[in-house]
Amino acid sequence: MRFGIIGTGMVGRTIADKLVALGHEVTLGSRTKDNETGLAWAEQAGPTGHAGTFADAAAFGEVVLNATSGTVSLAALRAAGAERLAGKLLVDISNPLVFSAEGEVSLDPVNTDSVGEQIQREFPDAKVVKALNTVTAPLMVEPGRLEGEHNLFIAGNDAGAKADAVALLGEFGWPAESVIDLGDISGARGMEMLMPFWLRLMRSFGTAEFNYSIRRAR
Amino acid sequence: MRFGIIGTGMVGRTIADKLVALGHEVTLGSRTKDNETGLAWAEQAGPTGHAGTFADAAAFGEVVLNATSGTVSLAALRAAGAERLAGKLLVDISNPLVFSAEGEVSLDPVNTDSVGEQIQREFPDAKVVKALNTVTAPLMVEPGRLEGEHNLFIAGNDAGAKADAVALLGEFGWPAESVIDLGDISGARGMEMLMPFWLRLMRSFGTAEFNYSIRRAR
Numbered sequence: 166m167r168f169g170i171i172g173t174g175m176v177g178r179t180i181a182d183k184l185v186a187l188g189h190e191v192t193l194g195s196r197t198k199d200n201e202t203g204l205a206w207a208e209q210a211g212p213t214g215h216a217g218t219f220a221d222a223a224a225f226g227e228v229v230l231n232a233t234s235g236t237v238s239l240a241a242l243r244a245a246g247a248e249r250l251a252g253k254l255l256v257d258i259s260n261p262l263v264f265s266a267e268g269e270v271s272l273d274p275v276n277t278d279s280v281g282e283q284i285q286r287e288f289p290d291a292k293v294v295k296a297l298n299t300v301t302a303p304l305m306v307e308p309g310r311l312e313g314e315h316n317l318f319i320a321g322n323d324a325g326a327k328a329d330a331v332a333l334l335g336e337f338g339w340p341a342e343s344v345i346d347l348g349d350i351s352g353a354r355g356m357e358m359l360m361p362f363w364l365r366l367m368r369s370f371g372t373a374e375f376n377y378s379i380r381r382a383r
Numbered sequence: 384m385r386f387g388i389i390g391t392g393m394v395g396r397t398i399a400d401k402l403v404a405l406g407h408e409v410t411l412g413s414r415t416k417d418n419e420t421g422l423a424w425a426e427q428a429g430p431t432g433h434a435g436t437f438a439d440a441a442a443f444g445e446v447v448l449n450a451t452s453g454t455v456s457l458a459a460l461r462a463a464g465a466e467r468l469a470g471k472l473l474v475d476i477s478n479p480l481v482f483s484a485e486g487e488v489s490l491d492p493v494n495t496d497s498v499g500e501q502i503q504r505e506f507p508d509a510k511v512v513k514a515l516n517t518v519t520a521p522l523m524v525e526p527g528r529l530e531g532e533h534n535l536f537i538a539g540n541d542a543g544a545k546a547d548a549v550a551l552l553g554e555f556g557w558p559a560e561s562v563i564d565l566g567d568i569s570g571a572r573g574m575e576m577l578m579p580f581w582l583r584l585m586r587s588f589g590t591a592e593f594n595y596s597i598r599r600a601r
Binding site for chain 2: 269271272275276277310311312313315318320345346347348352354355356358359361362363364365366368369370372374375376377378379380381382383
């Protein structure tokens with residue numbers, strides 16, 4: 166299958182590597198065609214890994230993944246182009262972290278809105294599914310790095326797109342029963358608002374390799 | 384030991400019942416001395432359960448617990464009186480949920496502040512520890528309702544007060560190793576911001592009887 170990835174950061178490259186390893190074809194998209202990170206990634210990825218612009222990646226992918234920082238996601242997806250996203254599953258992995266001069270972290274948007282919702286509003290013909298933003302990049306594609314059961318969450322308006330997202334997460338190693346459906350895309354709010362808690366856990370543990378396992382009454 | 388509880392809602396009464404059952408003496412505080420819920424609780428609680436005003440509860444307790452809604456916690460604690468909180472462990476259980484006319488839930492404060500921090504700023508002589516706001520009331524005092532390991536979180540500026548809070552949580556049934564320290568009181572931000580996620584999980588599961596178990600690399 167063909168995938169377009171918007172963003173050449175750690176998350177984008179980790180997922181691109183995994184998709185290529187799974188036998189898929191990937192275009193890793195960046196702001197400019199001559200982005201060195203993108204070109205270097207494609208060089209080492211072999212014949213099924215390509216680099217291009219955000220628009221190239223969106224046009225290429227049957228499925229598109231947004232791996233940009235949440236504060237620039239809308240701009241990146243505008244550059245990708247609404248017509249190249251229309252009708253496709255668009256997996257939004259972003260978190261809208263804002264770093265103050267004092268080193269304090271906050272979210273924008275937050276509380277009454279989320280990046281997931283912003284994207285769905287601005288690209289109504291894309292099928293946005295929020296997913297994967299709650300774990301560190303290595304865990305996204307290798308959940309077995311942690312012992313036992315632990316969970317991912319999804320939110321989106323289109324049931325078919327969510328089923329496709331669960332199948333994709335299954336290829337990454339996440340059993341379908343480990344993925345908890347939080348309902349429509351406004352569930353992205355709670356998923357993004359996990360970030361301040363996640364950052365505190367990371368600070369306490371001294372590692373980003375942890376995840377939530379939800380225990381419930383049977 | 385003597386405990387003062389600020390707030391006669393479900394959380395306040397659940398914790399008051401547990402403290403009395405553990406052999407402690409409790410004053411359950413409300414806005415007015417003749418609050419019916421408070422009086423009815425004290426009536427059935429027996430000789431070690433009392434009802435009174437917020438000020439009565441704060442004066443009575445060697446430890447004080449804030450079990451009011453986060454949107455009214457500062458007003459309730461002002462009524463309790465700074466001088467009656469000074470030097471004491473003040474366990475803040477609140478979540479600042481705001482319900483819109485359309486039924487939408489948001490938080491106030493959020494993102495760059497929290498109720499825990501607001502309380503610590505306004506009552507600098509109290510030793511505020513954020514705790515217990517991440518689980519439903521029955522679980523607060525009976526973690527064994529869920530199988531296996533699951534976690535609570537604490538945040539606060541005073542190490543001794545946090546140790547006392549962990550000991551109190553131990554009396555409630557939470558092993559010390561299940562309580563994760565998120566650092567100073569600004570960690571309350573992430574704990575309160577779990578609420579939108581928690582509400583979505585509750586909607587998905589159809590029950591509030593669930594909790595987070597944090598899995599990490601060993």
